[in-house]
Amino acid sequence: MxxxxxxxxxxxxxxxxxxxxxxxxxxxxxxxxxxxxxxxxxxxxxxxxxxxxxxxxxxxxxxxxxxxxxxxxxxxxxxxxxxxxxxxxxxxxxxxxxxxxxxxxxxxxxxxxxxxxxxxxxxxxxxxxxxxxxxxxxxxxxxxxxxxxxxxxxxxxxxxxxxxxxxxxxxxxxxxxxxxxxxxxxxxxxxxxxxxxxxxxxxxxxxxxxxxxxxxxxxxxxxxxxxxxxxxxxxxxxxxxxxxxxxxxxxxxxxxxxxxxxxxxxxxxxxxxxxxxxxxxxxxxxxxxxxxxxxxxxxxxxxxxxxxxxxxxxxxxxxxxxxxxxxxxxxxxxxxxxxxxxxxxxxxxxxxxxxxxxxxxxSRGFKTETSKQTLSYELQTMLTAAIMTNHKFRILNQELGLVQIDETILQAGLKTKENSALLETMWANKQVSKQLVSAGGFETLKAWQVKSLQELETLAPKLADKALAIKSVSDHAAKASRLFRLPPSSRQLKASVQAVLKEQKQALLEQVAPGSTYRALIIKGKLVSLVERIPANVVGNGRASLKELIASKHLILGPVERETLASQGIGLNDVIARGIQVLLRYDATENTGASQVESLADLDESYRTAIEKIAQILGMSEGQIDLIIPNIYQAYQQEPGQLYFLGAHRQINLALHLQVLMAANKDLPATILDKLLKAN
The missing domain is CATH 3.30.590.20 (Creatine Kinase; Chain A, domain 2)
Incomplete structure (x- = not known):
């Protein structure tokens, strides 16, 4: 070829x-x-x-x-x-x-x-x-x-x-x-x-x-x-x-x-x-x-x-x-x-x-080859009715039974977004929420779902040259999540996927894009806080060993952290020079020792409009949105690579927005309460 x-x-x-x-x-x-x-x-x-x-x-x-x-x-x-x-x-x-x-x-x-x-x-x-x-x-x-x-x-x-x-x-x-x-x-x-x-x-x-x-x-x-x-x-x-x-x-x-x-x-x-x-x-x-x-x-x-x-x-x-x-x-x-x-x-x-x-x-004498039915009876019935009554429709996710008829999202053809269980289903599956946001004109990262190591083996040639994040398909972070800044070896990839599959039924292999990771807090459809997620790290003081620095911050030192350090050629007994930052991992998911920095004040206003538009697409009144933004100071002009949607969370972790490095927004709780009470 x-x-x-x-x-x-x-x-x-x-x-x-x-x-x-x-x-x-x-x-x-x-x-x-x-x-x-x-x-x-x-x-x-x-x-x-x-x-x-x-x-x-x-x-x-x-x-x-x-x-x-x-x-x-x-x-x-x-x-x-x-x-x-x-x-x-x-x-x-x-x-x-x-x-x-x-x-x-x-x-x-x-x-x-x-x-x-x-x-x-x-x-x-x-x-x-x-x-x-x-x-x-x-x-x-x-x-x-x-x-x-x-x-x-x-x-x-x-x-x-x-x-x-x-x-x-x-x-x-x-x-x-x-x-x-x-x-x-x-x-x-x-x-x-x-x-x-x-x-x-x-x-x-x-x-x-x-x-x-x-x-x-x-x-x-x-x-x-x-x-x-x-x-x-x-x-x-x-x-x-x-x-x-x-x-x-x-x-x-x-x-x-x-x-x-x-x-x-x-x-x-x-x-x-x-x-x-x-x-x-x-x-x-x-x-x-x-x-x-x-x-x-x-x-x-x-x-x-x-x-x-x-x-x-x-x-x-x-x-x-x-x-x-x-x-x-x-x-x-x-x-x-x-x-x-x-x-x-x-x-x-x-x-x-x-x-x-x-x-x-x-005489209809041909023996017809029946194709495998991919839609449930309820879903097919409701969609057929929608078509015959001249409504627009779109199949969002066959496996979860999610469809959109006009502006209404339904599950199994019956449940609406007003049903909180449906919202939870939509946001909990990263691929579904990505599909919705992508259809709204925003960039998402290419990702693949695997249920077994056999599926991974089939997919392996496609992944050979890609830097990947191995994570949970749902919005519940897997403890075994891992990010590879360079394409992982077949051994590393298999081990990482296997670790996630031990925790959850499916693993998500998501392509990595350059930029900082942020979590946005949405209250009544409005952006009220944006924190940058910083991977677990230590900063040298010129006297303490890496092991002592890790202990002083009470950080985890597991297999992922050890391999990340080995890839940088750094040993636990090495004394880290003053001011030098050492990353223990490359991802900043929850329960990995990541820290946060409040960044809303630095955000160009054009991103606020975009993030609130994403919340609108998701039907999110209150929740959190994960994003990659390479440069929050540069105006968002819908150019490729300026903003990537990663996922959504219905369950709000407020501590991420209050327990931050440097100055916290002390007025945030009052702001949230004010918006909630005014809306009611």
Whole structure:
């Protein structure tokens, strides 16, 4: 795998986690038939923001900016919502071809792909600004790089996911035609000529070569917006993937996993040379035409090179931790190893004694692969009701059953934030509170949850070059918490995770960011105190040994402290020079000997606004918020790296704000009381 300048810079800047932050929005367009096989009658369905009827077809659209797991959950939910609207006998035709000649929307699905803006900003600032390219042009080139590769590899996707053997919408009889791998992906000569005229060299060339404002016949289109009076790529729109009629949602998991890994791979690896671009893409389209028209039971001309590409993807996915990849990879390998296992061939074999695939589809004769249910009955019921009554929704955490409907957060579809138990659940789980705050526009640190050492072993390659904090998933600090300023060895990592797992069911491995750690005290939604957390330390006086200094402060000297000292090359019998500070640990969690300094007076006012906004997002009236801020004197301008949210606490530890080094805020208790009484 040969990375290019972008991939190399992603590795240098330790940005590989952004591969998990590519977000999606999916639109599925299906043809719905009445019991007698005729098209769905107009205005048969109750529309909402997620479900639209256009004559005899129905469009389902997920929320924007979803990760892959969220996308799958919403897709399943919207599919279930549509099924509840259909009356007895009405059915979805399960192919990416209409059942008969029509002039409506083409059945199929499109996937909107958005790269994280943080990635563009960090790459541009650290490397590509020096090339003198302007920022918007740089963004466009990154998106175009992905678009070029998606077009170039379309034949691979047609083989793996092609599932339209016949052109029913052209009125062609199955008896009078030979099956193909994918009629949908076979372009006519006009479409092919228009596609070959497209120039993906840069956005200006692309727009000049595009014959109309409509979607092109390529399997990727560019979503454009205007920024500062200049047309800019907002997202990619991937099309051309067939429905899988045996999948419960018609969109199989392996297809989404394949695209997800491909996008990361295309982002980091070498693209197509500018001089060969148009010719290469024309050749790729010609290859796709061949593959789309192949007999599904015959070996494919693309099998050899696809096998190599699939292995390359597997190597990439293993190196950069794509947890859902392996099951998909296993399934795709089987399709490639045996032509009869390809999708189109499998569908034809499933026809059995039915008169045709068409009649099998109308009789709902396909044996559907049921996906694993990820939402509880209560949650699915309430969300379906929310969709059908046109409310906005968002799944916050499937495991805890947390969702947001409009502005209300619910647990199990029933409990609201007014229920104190729900607030405690939300704040107690760091990943849930991070998700809420991140959705509100604030930065959080990348983190991974592990329940066992086996899970850690799978995740290890992803963590190899990262400085990490090993801590509790909940807001209750683990005594075994540990922070590594440099990437820990595999031994250190395993021992630290094992220590936390002895105390709690899960460990959180959080990436470390530069800056001081602070805890904010919120009373009636307002910031009343901010303390800097100082890790356990001693300061030398030029006479006492390190051991004596530690004893004088009554600090703990456990395994973590001993290893921290050893990493600094300091022994317990060493006399520490006057004024020299020695850290016993790098983290400042509770019960570790950390101390505090009141810092509210030094805080730039812009941070007060931001912190109170975070409290508002969390629905916090009273509580504490943990943050990293590199420079509290510098105005907060929502730039990357200025402020990170770490977690929230419902149970207030007031001693942290009163038992501080230097001058304490003696008026703090009176201030708190005044706010509480005034509010009531």
């Amino acid at each position: 040969q990375v290019d300048a972008i991939g190399n810079q992603i590795q240098i800047d330790n940005l590989t986690d952004v591969l998990e932050n590519i977000t999606y929005q999916l639109t599925k367009n299906v043809e719905v038939l009445e019991a007698d096989g005729q098209w769905l009658k107009a205005d048969s369905l109750k529309e909402n923001q997620y479900l639209k009827q256009n004559r005899h077809s129905v469009s389902l659209t997920t929320n924007p900016n979803l990760n892959l797991a969220e996308l799958k959950s919403e897709l399943s939910l919207l599919t279930e919502t549509l099924s509840k609207q259909l009356t007895r006998g009405q059915k979805v035709f399960p192919f990416s071809q209409a059942s008969k000649k029509h002039h409506g929307r083409q059945p199929g699905y499109s996937l909107k792909v958005v790269l994280p803006e943080k990635l563009f900003k960090l790459l541009y600032t650290s490397k590509f600004k020096e090339t003198k390219i302007d920022y918007l042009s740089f963004r466009n080139q990154v998106y175009l790089k992905l678009a070029q590769q998606l077009v170039a590899k379309r034949a691979y996707m047609t083989y793996l996911f092609g599932a339209t053997p016949f052109a029913w919408q052209e009125g062609v009889s199955e008896e009078l035609s030979s099956p193909k791998r994918s009629v949908t992906n076979s372009l006519n000569q006009v479409e092919l000529k228009e596609a070959n005229a497209l120039d993906y060299l840069n956005l200006e060339s692309y727009l000049a070569s595009k014959s109309s404002a409509s979607l092109t016949s390529d399997n990727v289109n560019l979503n454009l917006i205007e920024i500062d009076g200049k047309q800019t790529i907002e997202a990619l729109l991937i099309t051309g993937l067939d429905f899988n009629p045996v999948s419960e949602t018609l969109i199989e998991g392996p297809a989404l996993e394949f695209l997800n890994v491909c996008l990361g791979y295309f982002l980091m690896t070498e693209g197509i040379g500018a001089g060969d671009l148009k010719a290469s893409l024309s050749q790729a389209r010609a290859l796709n035409q061949t593959v789309a028209s192949e007999n599904p039971f015959a070996p494919s001309v693309v099998a050899g090179e696809l096998r190599k590409f699939l292995e390359e993807l597997n190597h990439f996915a293993s190196a950069y931790y794509y947890p859902g990849w392996q099951p998909a990879y296993t399934k795709l390998r089987k399709r490639l190893a045996d032509p009869k296992a390809s999708l189109s061939a499998s569908l034809l074999r499933a026809q059995g004694e039915a008169d045709s695939l068409y009649s099998l589809a109308l």
